[in-house]
Amino acid sequence: MQILSKIRESRTGKGALALAAGLAFATSAASAQVSSYGDKQMGDPAGDHLPAVLTRATIVQKLNTQIPLDGQFIDETGKAVRMGDYFGRRPAILSLVYYNCPMLCSEELNGLVGALEMVKFRPGKDFDIIVASIDPSETPELAAKKKAFYIKRYGHPETANGWHFLTGQQPAINALADATGFGYVRVPGPDGKLTQFAHASSIELVTPDGKLSQYYLGVEYSPKDLRLGLVEASEHRIGSPVDAIMTYCYHYDPTLSRHSLIVARVVQLGCMITMLCLGGYMIVMFRRDRKSEKAMPVPNWKNVNG
Structure with missing residues (x-):
C-alpha cells in the first residue's frame, strides 16, 4: 500500500x-493588463508590419489641445446640442466610437464601465461621459439604445443625466476627431459596402474648460489611473503622454480583398x-x-x- x-x-x-x-x-x-499609475510599459514597435490602411487609423496624443466646443451634435433624445453644453463645471471622459461596431467599440465601453464600477466618483455629479459616434449615418434612436444598455450595465440609473451618447454630421465629427488626434478610415464590411471603420481604441479625459488632459489607450483601464486622472483633469492639470500600445478594430483589408487584422484583449x-x-x-x-x-x-x- x-x-x-x-x-x-x-x-x-x-x-x-x-x-x-x-x-x-x-x-x-x-x-x-493593468499598469499602476504612471508605470506604463513600452511595447515592441509594430507599425512596420501593419496593413497600410492602419497607418491612418491611429491615436495622436494632443494633450492640452482645446476640443471644438461649438461642434453641433444630436443627443440620444433627438435634441440638438453643442459640445460646449457639457463643459464649464466638471471634467469629462470622451470616447469616439461607432455604435454598430462589430467588436472593439463595445469592448472599449465595457472596459470603461468596468473601471467606473470601482471608482467612487459618479457621472452627472463629479464628471460627464461623452460618447460620440464617428459614423454620420447613425441615429439618435441607436444612441439611446446604447445609452440604456450601458447605464443598466453600470447599475446606477440615477447617473443617467451624466451619460451623453451623441450623433452628428461629418464636419462636426471631423473637427472633434482632428482635435482629439483620433484617426479612422472607412473600410468595406463583409458585404463589400463601406459600412465599417478601421480605428484604434482610446478614451480621453478632458478638463472642465474642454482641454485634453490625459489619454488611456486600449480597452481596459485601471480604476486607480482613471480616478487620479479625473482628479487632475478637474484641477485643469495636463498629464503626460502614454506609450502608444495600440488596440485596433479592423475587419477587412481592401488591398487583399479579405478579412485581415483583429486585435483585442x-x-x-x-x-x-x-x-x-x-x-x-x-x-x-x-x-x-x-x-x-x-x-x-x-x-x-x-x-x-x-
Missing part, C-alpha cells in the same frame, strides 16, 4: 506542480489558451494514472505476510 501511495503522490504531484506553474504564468499575464486570450492547455494536460495525466493503476497487479498480502 505504501508503494501504491508513493506512486500516486509522485504522479499527481508532478501534475499539481505543472498546474501551479501554469496558474502563476496566467496570473502574471493577467496582472500585466490579446492578454486575456493568451491566458485562456494557457488554461485550456493546462486543463487538457491534467485530464490526460489523470486518465493515464487510472490506466496505470488498473494495469498494476495487486499484491497478495497473505503470501507476503505468510
Whole structure:
C-alpha cells in the first residue's frame, strides 16, 4: 500500500506542480493588463508590419489641445446640442466610437464601465461621459439604445443625466476627431459596402474648460489611473503622454480583398489558451494514472505476510 501511495503522490504531484506553474504564468499575464499609475510599459514597435490602411487609423496624443466646443451634435433624445453644453463645471471622459461596431467599440465601453464600477466618483455629479459616434449615418434612436444598455450595465440609473451618447454630421465629427488626434478610415464590411471603420481604441479625459488632459489607450483601464486622472483633469492639470500600445478594430483589408487584422484583449486570450492547455494536460495525466493503476497487479498480502 505504501508503494501504491508513493506512486500516486509522485504522479499527481508532478501534475499539481505543472498546474501551479501554469496558474502563476496566467496570473502574471493577467496582472500585466493593468499598469499602476504612471508605470506604463513600452511595447515592441509594430507599425512596420501593419496593413497600410492602419497607418491612418491611429491615436495622436494632443494633450492640452482645446476640443471644438461649438461642434453641433444630436443627443440620444433627438435634441440638438453643442459640445460646449457639457463643459464649464466638471471634467469629462470622451470616447469616439461607432455604435454598430462589430467588436472593439463595445469592448472599449465595457472596459470603461468596468473601471467606473470601482471608482467612487459618479457621472452627472463629479464628471460627464461623452460618447460620440464617428459614423454620420447613425441615429439618435441607436444612441439611446446604447445609452440604456450601458447605464443598466453600470447599475446606477440615477447617473443617467451624466451619460451623453451623441450623433452628428461629418464636419462636426471631423473637427472633434482632428482635435482629439483620433484617426479612422472607412473600410468595406463583409458585404463589400463601406459600412465599417478601421480605428484604434482610446478614451480621453478632458478638463472642465474642454482641454485634453490625459489619454488611456486600449480597452481596459485601471480604476486607480482613471480616478487620479479625473482628479487632475478637474484641477485643469495636463498629464503626460502614454506609450502608444495600440488596440485596433479592423475587419477587412481592401488591398487583399479579405478579412485581415483583429486585435483585442490579446492578454486575456493568451491566458485562456494557457488554461485550456493546462486543463487538457491534467485530464490526460489523470486518465493515464487510472490506466496505470488498473494495469498494476495487486499484491497478495497473505503470501507476503505468510
